[in-house]
Amino acid sequence: MDLTAPSSALAAAFAEAVRLLPSGGPGLLLRADAHGLVLAGNDHERAVRLACTALTHTDGEVLVPARPLAETLKVLDEPEVRLVVEGSRLAIRTARGRFALPLLDRSSYLDGGELPVVGSLDGGLLSRALAAVAPTAARDDALPMFTGVRVRSGPGGLSLLASDRFRMAAAEVPWSGGEVDALVPAALLAEVGKQVSGSVSVHADVNRFGLSWGRSTVTTAVLDGGFLTEDSISTGAVETRLTLAADALAAAVRRTSLYAGPRGVVTLGVQDGSVRVAGTDPRAGEAEEEVKSTVDGNRLAPSYQARYLLDALRPFTGGEVVLAIQPGLRATILTTAATSLRYYVMPMQPR
Amino acid sequence: MDLTAPSSALAAAFAEAVRLLPSGGPGLLLRADAHGLVLAGNDHERAVRLACTALTHTDGEVLVPARPLAETLKVLDEPEVRLVVEGSRLAIRTARGRFALPLLDRSSYLDGGELPVVGSLDGGLLSRALAAVAPTAARDDALPMFTGVRVRSGPGGLSLLASDRFRMAAAEVPWSGGEVDALVPAALLAEVGKQVSGSVSVHADVNRFGLSWGRSTVTTAVLDGGFLTEDSISTGAVETRLTLAADALAAAVRRTSLYAGPRGVVTLGVQDGSVRVAGTDPRAGEAEEEVKSTVDGNRLAPSYQARYLLDALRPFTGGEVVLAIQPGLRATILTTAATSLRYYVMPMQPR
Numbered sequence: 286m287d288l289t290a291p292s293s294a295l296a297a298a299f300a301e302a303v304r305l306l307p308s309g310g311p312g313l314l315l316r317a318d319a320h321g322l323v324l325a326g327n328d329h330e331r332a333v334r335l336a337c338t339a340l341t342h343t344d345g346e347v348l349v350p351a352r353p354l355a356e357t358l359k360v361l362d363e364p365e366v367r368l369v370v371e372g373s374r375l376a377i378r379t380a381r382g383r384f385a386l387p388l389l390d391r392s393s394y395l396d397g398g399e400l401p402v403v404g405s406l407d408g409g410l411l412s413r414a415l416a417a418v419a420p421t422a423a424r425d426d427a428l429p430m431f432t433g434v435r436v437r438s439g440p441g442g443l444s445l446l447a448s449d450r451f452r453m454a455a456a457e458v459p460w461s462g463g464e465v466d467a468l469v470p471a472a473l474l475a476e477v478g479k480q481v482s483g484s485v486s487v488h489a490d491v492n493r494f495g496l497s498w499g500r501s502t503v504t505t506a507v508l509d510g511g512f513l514t515e516d517s518i519s520t521g522a523v524e525t526r527l528t529l530a531a532d533a534l535a536a537a538v539r540r541t542s543l544y545a546g547p548r549g550v551v552t553l554g555v556q557d558g559s560v561r562v563a564g565t566d567p568r569a570g571e572a573e574e575e576v577k578s579t580v581d582g583n584r585l586a587p588s589y590q591a592r593y594l595l596d597a598l599r600p601f602t603g604g605e606v607v608l609a610i611q612p613g614l615r616a617t618i619l620t621t622a623a624t625s626l627r628y629y630v631m632p633m634q635p636r
Numbered sequence: 637m638d639l640t641a642p643s644s645a646l647a648a649a650f651a652e653a654v655r656l657l658p659s660g661g662p663g664l665l666l667r668a669d670a671h672g673l674v675l676a677g678n679d680h681e682r683a684v685r686l687a688c689t690a691l692t693h694t695d696g697e698v699l700v701p702a703r704p705l706a707e708t709l710k711v712l713d714e715p716e717v718r719l720v721v722e723g724s725r726l727a728i729r730t731a732r733g734r735f736a737l738p739l740l741d742r743s744s745y746l747d748g749g750e751l752p753v754v755g756s757l758d759g760g761l762l763s764r765a766l767a768a769v770a771p772t773a774a775r776d777d778a779l780p781m782f783t784g785v786r787v788r789s790g791p792g793g794l795s796l797l798a799s800d801r802f803r804m805a806a807a808e809v810p811w812s813g814g815e816v817d818a819l820v821p822a823a824l825l826a827e828v829g830k831q832v833s834g835s836v837s838v839h840a841d842v843n844r845f846g847l848s849w850g851r852s853t854v855t856t857a858v859l860d861g862g863f864l865t866e867d868s869i870s871t872g873a874v875e876t877r878l879t880l881a882a883d884a885l886a887a888a889v890r891r892t893s894l895y896a897g898p899r900g901v902v903t904l905g906v907q908d909g910s911v912r913v914a915g916t917d918p919r920a921g922e923a924e925e926e927v928k929s930t931v932d933g934n935r936l937a938p939s940y941q942a943r944y945l946l947d948a949l950r951p952f953t954g955g956e957v958v959l960a961i962q963p964g965l966r967a968t969i970l971t972t973a974a975t976s977l978r979y980y981v982m983p984m985q986p987r
Contacts, residue, residue, distance in 0.1 A: 353894065353920060360891050374921060382888070382925030384895060537733070540711050543704065544735060569704060570725065574733030 286345025287369040288317045298337040299355035305333045312389040313351040317341040332397045336500030348389040400488035404462010408481040414456040415478030417600035422471030423449035429510030433468035453629040467494045468508040525582030527608040531601035537562040537574040542591035544572035552588045587632040597630040637696025638720040639668045649688040650706035656684045663740040664702040668692040683748045687851030699740040751839035751846045755813010759832040765807040766829030768951035773822030774800035780861030784819035804980040818845045819859040876933030878959040882952035888913040888925040893942035895923035905937045938983040948981045
């Protein structure tokens with residue numbers, strides 16, 4: 286194997302491979318041919334195949350340790366790099382330097398089979414929807430149900446839904462294809478969501494779920510543990526609607542929450558034409574800030590865990606958000622005219 | 637007390653007070669008068685007084701908790717802020733918000749006495765010398781001798797010297813004043829070094845050491861535990877001098893050290909007109925990179941702990957550095973024509 290490639294493109298591809306396959310698996314299979322370079326890796330849960338532009342001088346296929354290669358490429362400051370097999374080494378050559386990694390035993394790598402294509406959707410729309418929905422899943426080892434994104438085909442498109450029990454986010458992406466209903470690890474989807482572009486194919490069978498774009502593919506085992514549904518949240522008692530700038534509200538919540546003490550609870554006091562965001566704690570003192578808002582409905586004063594409210598506002602960054610508030614401890618629903626996103630956040634008992 | 641001040645200046649002063657006095661002490665004393673605002677704090681080791689531009693409407697003096705105030709000021713996004721005492725609270729008021737902190741009991745704060753002035757020097761030169769010397773001291777709880785900077789007056793100026801046993805750095809700053817010889821905590825000097833400007837006064841008595849500039853002062857208890865001296869390092873056997881760009885050498889060391897295995901040792905192989913930087917490890921592979929250099933002397937090949945060599949090169953960033961290499965395990969001396977700095981780094985046994 287012998288190829289030349291732009292350092293930055295190569296570094297990005299290897300960094301992505303390491304992020305998508307943190308276990309490393311048995312190693313990364315590099316395959317160079319007239320189409321360029323393909324990086325392939327898998328472990329017992331995931332399979333990753335990423336394409337990278339390269340000028341191949343000699344075709345070839347070798348198995349290498351991913352992380353050291355990624356780290357070397359990351360710190361190179363020359364624009365172009367050559368990858369060439371030299372005996373039992375893969376050499377990374379630049380104008381003034383040579384870095385040589387031991388090759389791994391090719392026979393320890395097994396290719397996974399291909400997954401059937403179920404349908405396709407737009408990468409940009411998928412990317413935006415995943416950025417909003419996937420972070421809502423639990424990060425720790427909660428019940429599997431709360432660490433995944435439910436991906437389901439329906440009349441409104443491919444719906445994405447995640448919850449960690451304290452909040453829930455749901456969105457639809459236009460979809461042309463057959464039936465899917467899978468619980469897919471949210472952390473992986475969040476990462477893949479940053480990469481997809483152009484037309485994206487969705488692959489699935491009973492046990493696995495995959496996305497492919499260009500010459501790249503990421504496949505994962507699906508989670509098993511029951512399905513979440515949006516219908517379990519009651520939304521019929523909305524009394525007040527606030528329409529305001531998401532960033533202004535988030536900034537006020539961030540500042541007043543410094544005074545909210547260990548509970549971290551802030552209150553949104555609805556007034557005429559504004560919301561008074563307040564945090565208070567006998568030891569920390571008290572803070573309040575006024576944020577302009579269109580107010581439609583009653584003067585409620587719901588309280589929220591500040592960090593959940595901030596998470597809920599993040600997908601609406603840079604635009605307007607509508608908060609539909611229900612009395613008591615019923616969910617508040619955050620939406621915007623611009624997207625299909627629904628974000629539910631649970632209020633707290635006031636002090 | 638009632639004053640108005642630019643948010644950014646106030647935020648910077650409070651952030652600095654928190655950094656210089658991480659324990660917080662009994663609280664921060666704010667004193668506002670026609671000259672502006674002064675922040676004063678102390679604990680059993682340190683005393684800090686920082687001045688800040690402010691327009692005082694009503695003179696006054698209050699004791700407040702430093703950290704919450706610093707955190708609030710840091711996140712404000714309005715250009716101006718008002719600090720005003722309201723009953724038992726200090727209120728931070730902006731156009732749309734009010735943040736109120738409980739006042740602390742003024743009687744729990746005791747002013748330290750003043751320290752006599754011993755001499756003065758230029759803040760810019762002191763700042764540069766401290767940036768090079770102070771990081772060479774040990775960070776952990778080593779013998780006190782290795783966690784301080786020895787500050788000593790002498791014929792060449794005020795000399796600064798620090799070592800953690802594996803490397804040593806020394807520099808002089810032009811000095812007009814009397815005699816000083818003190819071991820001063822390096823971490824504090826490193827922080828103060830970033831702040832000093834203009835003419836800086838040096839204060840000292842047997843137990844304390846202080847620096848003042850403008851209306852600001854920082855005082856600390858000195859360390860006790862013996863004094864380091866530069867004479868303990870032999871420098872008479874230099875065989876080779878390399879003159880090269882510090883950044884190019886540092887970049888090559890950083891990259892090749894990825895292949896240096898757990899020991900992290902790189903070798904500088906002196907050649908004609910260049911140095912071959914090499915790292916190798918049976919498992920990691922091997923790396924080498926060539927760096928252009930003026931070479932004067934024999935073809936030695938000393939080895940170094942990569943991270944110590946990188947630390948040693950840092951003060952020479954952006955310029956040329958001269959490496960004076962002695963054979964065997966004798967110290968290598970890094971200098972440059974532009975400053976008085978001498979940096980000593982110990983070579984390692986090659987593998």
